[in-house]
Amino acid sequence: MLDTKLEENIEEKNNLRRTIDAIDGETNKVSYLANQKDNEAKLEFLKNFTEKESRDKIISSLEHKVSPDLFKIVYLAQRMIKEFIKDVYTSTPADKLEALEITFNRTNIIFNKLPENYNMEVDDKTKTITIAEKRRRNQNKLLGYVLHGYAHCFSNMNKNEDKDDILEEGNADIFVDLVVNNYIKNHPFESFGFHVDKNYSIESTYTEANSIIRSRMYVLEKLKIDKKMLLEFLLGDKEKYLKNIFNGAQKNDEFNLNEFYEKNKFALQNINRESLYYKKNTILPMYILQEKIPNENILEKEYSELELIKKCFNYERINKINADELDDFINIMQDTDKVQDNLEEFIQEELNNLTDMEKRMSADNIIENVLVICKYKKLNNDIAKQILEIIQYLINDLERNVKIERNSELLQKVCELSNNIEIEDKQLEDELKDALSYLKIKLEMATGGNLTPDIFFNRLQSSLKNGSKIERNEELIAYQTIKDELNINKK
Amino acid sequence: MESNDELIETLKQEVKDELKDKFNETAVGYIHVFNKRLEEKLREQGIEYNKEEFEGKQID
Numbered sequence: 103m104l105d106t107k108l109e110e111n112i113e114e115k116n117n118l119r120r121t122i123d124a125i126d127g128e129t130n131k132v133s134y135l136a137n138q139k140d141n142e143a144k145l146e147f148l149k150n151f152t153e154k155e156s157r158d159k160i161i162s163s164l165e166h167k168v169s170p171d172l173f174k175i176v177y178l179a180q181r182m183i184k185e186f187i188k189d190v191y192t193s194t195p196a197d198k199l200e201a202l203e204i205t206f207n208r209t210n211i212i213f214n215k216l217p218e219n220y221n222m223e224v225d226d227k228t229k230t231i232t233i234a235e236k237r238r239r240n241q242n243k244l245l246g247y248v249l250h251g252y253a254h255c256f257s258n259m260n261k262n263e264d265k266d267d268i269l270e271e272g273n274a275d276i277f278v279d280l281v282v283n284n285y286i287k288n289h290p291f292e293s294f295g296f297h298v299d300k301n302y303s304i305e306s307t308y309t310e311a312n313s314i315i316r317s318r319m320y321v322l323e324k325l326k327i328d329k330k331m332l333l334e335f336l337l338g339d340k341e342k343y344l345k346n347i348f349n350g351a352q353k354n355d356e357f358n359l360n361e362f363y364e365k366n367k368f369a370l371q372n373i374n375r376e377s378l379y380y381k382k383n384t385i386l387p388m389y390i391l392q393e394k395i396p397n398e399n400i401l402e403k404e405y406s407e408l409e410l411i412k413k414c415f416n417y418e419r420i421n422k423i424n425a426d427e428l429d430d431f432i433n434i435m436q437d438t439d440k441v442q443d444n445l446e447e448f449i450q451e452e453l454n455n456l457t458d459m460e461k462r463m464s465a466d467n468i469i470e471n472v473l474v475i476c477k478y479k480k481l482n483n484d485i486a487k488q489i490l491e492i493i494q495y496l497i498n499d500l501e502r503n504v505k506i507e508r509n510s511e512l513l514q515k516v517c518e519l520s521n522n523i524e525i526e527d528k529q530l531e532d533e534l535k536d537a538l539s540y541l542k543i544k545l546e547m548a549t550g551g552n553l554t555p556d557i558f559f560n561r562l563q564s565s566l567k568n569g570s571k572i573e574r575n576e577e578l579i580a581y582q583t584i585k586d587e588l589n590i591n592k593k
Numbered sequence: 594m595e596s597n598d599e600l601i602e603t604l605k606q607e608v609k610d611e612l613k614d615k616f617n618e619t620a621v622g623y624i625h626v627f628n629k630r631l632e633e634k635l636r637e638q639g640i641e642y643n644k645e646e647f648e649g650k651q652i653d
Contacts, residue, residue: 219624224651243619247653250621254651270651271622307622 118143122150132156136163141208141229154196161200164207172233172248175241176211178294179248182285189284190329198337205255211248213238222247224254231255241296246304249278256336271308272315273335278304279378280329303381309439312382314357318347320379320386324369328379359440360401363389380437387437394431406442407435408451420452420471421464425511429474436478445479453488461488465496466506469541473515473523480524486534493537500544513545558584597640604634621653 118138125131128151135147141164151157168176187194187202210230216223222233231251237243253274282302306312322328327346335343362385363370370389373380380386392400395413405413414431415423435441449472461468472489475481481489499506506512520538525531543558572580608630609618616623632642 219618219627220652221619221621221623222653223647224653226649226651237619240619246621250653271653275621305617305620307616307620307626 114140115143115146118147122147128153128156132159136160139165141165145204145208157200158203161203161207164204166206166208166229167210167212169212171213171238172211172244174295175244175248179245179252179281180206182249182281183252185288186281186284187333189288190333195338198333201256201259201337205252205259209252209255211251222251224251224258226255226258226261229255241294242298243305245282245298246278249281250274250304253277253336260338260340262340268311268314269335270311271306272311273332275304275306275308275312275382276315276319276379277332277336279381280332283378301381303378306382309382309384313385315347316379316381316383317357317362317385320373320377320383321366321369322346323377323379357385359385359388360399363392363401375434384438384440387434388440390434391431391438391441394434404440404442406444406447407432408444408448410435410441411448419456419460420449421456421460421468423467423471425467425470425474425508425515428471429477432474432478445475446482446485449475449479449481449485453485461492462495465492465499466508466512468492469496470508470512470515473512473519476519476523480526483525483527483530486525486527486530490530490534490537493534493541497537497541497544500541500548503548506545506548509545509549513542513549516542516545600638601635601640604638605631608634624652 122131122134125134132151135144136159138144144160144164148157148160151160183202187198191198208229210228212230212232213235214232216232216234220234221237222231224231231248231254233244233247233251237247254270257270257273279302282298282304286298286300286302319328319332322331331343331346334340334346370386371393373386373390373393375390388401391410391414395410398413400410400413411423411428411431415428432445453468456468469489469492472485472492496506516538520535520542523531523534523538525534608627611630612623612626616626628645632644635642
């Protein structure tokens with residue numbers, strides 16, 4: 103059956119060839135071909151024509167189908183892609199523009215019911231991108247699917263035998279991010295009719311592919327050939343791309359964190375965390391961590407957060423570590439999945455090992471560091487109790503007018519982070535938040551007393567829940583306390 | 594006793610719940626992380642996993 107079909111196709115092509123050969127003049131041949139129905143047959147004869155006009159006529163005669171609900175997104179995606187390519191080259195190579203037009207003109211993009219958990223599929227045989235019917239509603243997602251699908255279609259035009267998923271998916275995701283961000287940069291005020299983030303990044307599960315390809319692209323970016331190489335992969339010469347991106351390594355070798363670092367050390371110094379290639383990348387953060395721990399190779403085995411913090415801060419204790427540096431370091435560790443998550447263990451161990459005297463002497467620094475950790479981790483009840491005790495030491499210091507060195511930094515962290523604290527026991531969580539709110543007042547007073555009765559009462563009002571009752575004796579105590587705290591009677 | 598089909602359905606739901614915090618179902622390539630985790634779970638239960646054949650299609 104299959105053989106018969108194949109024979110029929112060959113016979114049809116031979117007939118078409120004989121007919122075209124028999125027609126006089128290129129214009130007539132092109133017109134005849136442009137009126138044929140079969141896209142692939144037209145493309146097969148394209149190589150017989152070298153004149154741009156003839157080729158353009160055949161390419162523009164290709165037919166495709168787009169679901170009406172996708173018109174807007176598909177043509178927006180095409181505009182974005184064209185603009186990206188125009189911006190990459192000073193003069194766009196004709197073969198790339200042609201490959202682009204062929205793909206746009208022959209690729210069907212439709213909604214259809216797909217199996218469970220599929221979001222989209224690209225069928226190279228039928229040249230169709232199918233998006234799952236159930237994903238019809240979210241325009242932002244649809245834009246990502248269409249662009250990701252187009253990237254596969256481009257790549258399929260010049261696919262080689264040993265197709266590699268890491269390269270295919272990694273490059274498709276990068277392509278989407280580069281194309282959208284380039285367009286947003288060029289048209290900051292364009293309204294799409296749906297929300298697109300300023301720093302757009304397609305939501306993807308291809309973590310490994312993105313990490314490997316983005317790390318390689320980061321190195322190529324230093325040579326300013328990253329985007330051109332991506333377009334070689336998708337629309338041009340895959341071999342040229344492979345030669346540049348693997349830089350002498352074998353394509354099939356597994357990515358080795360340490361070897362890649364050693365080979366590209368120069369390009370991997372002072373990694374720019376704002377780079378698009380840092381996003382969705384679990385490898386580059388490891389190189390930043392390595393830079394911060396220069397005396398030891400941390401790339402050859404897996405470490406925990408606790409171990410790396412100790413190494414980075416030369417085994418300093420939490421009462422001595424600078425909270426902003428700790429925050430930055432944890433932030434980088436959170437960007438990778440190659441460091442074992444055990445921050446809670448770290449804080450528990452640190453608090454347990456501090457003497458009571460150390461807690462009293464460095465209460466401010468400890469609280470500042472704890473607040474940093476609360477940004478990333480839910481704390482257990484034991485830690486919360488210890489923190490409550492340390493906050494009290496700090497409040498005592500402030501009441502005795504002891505100068506707090508990093509008062510404004512601590513105050514800023516209390517203001518920004520207190521509400522996000524999560525403790526296992528909710529009652530303890532409320533207690534801790536109350537203590538921090540009291541500490542905040544004390545810190546504000548210590549910074550220059552910019553707490554006025556008005557500010558105080560406004561805060562009090564907003565913190566009282568609807569319907570809360572205050573007993574008469576509580577009111578009197580509160581009144582006296584407020585007077586004392588704000589020195590109202592002195593005025 | 595649960596039949597294999599029922600068990601597979603239960604495991605599928607478990608995989609969905611497990612992945613909830615890491616990935617949205619709408620993320621490109623969700624099917625692959627889903628299938629990989631399901632395969633592990635089925636293997637733990639001694640159930641043979643029929644690997645999905647995508648027949649030259651790219652599934653995301």
